[in-house]
Amino acid sequence: MTVEEIPREVAIKLCNEIQAENKRKRFPLGRLQCWGCRKYAKGDVEKMCLSSEGGCSLVNKRYRLQKGG
Helix, strand or coil: CCCHHHHHHHHHHHHHHHHHHHCCCCCCHHHHHHHHHHHHHHCCHCHHHCCEEEEEHHHHHHHHHHCCC
């Protein structure tokens, strides 16, 4: 699933939800992925994983689950 298929506002909302959930967990692998993405993007959404060609795997998975796929 590409980022074009997920509206940007929805992708950012899902990203923030996933990051908040990962902060509450002790050792989730997704937490490390979110940390690296946020660290290297430095607040620039265009540099985040969700803006890459394939999009963020965590956001893509959450979006598919919400859409019933």
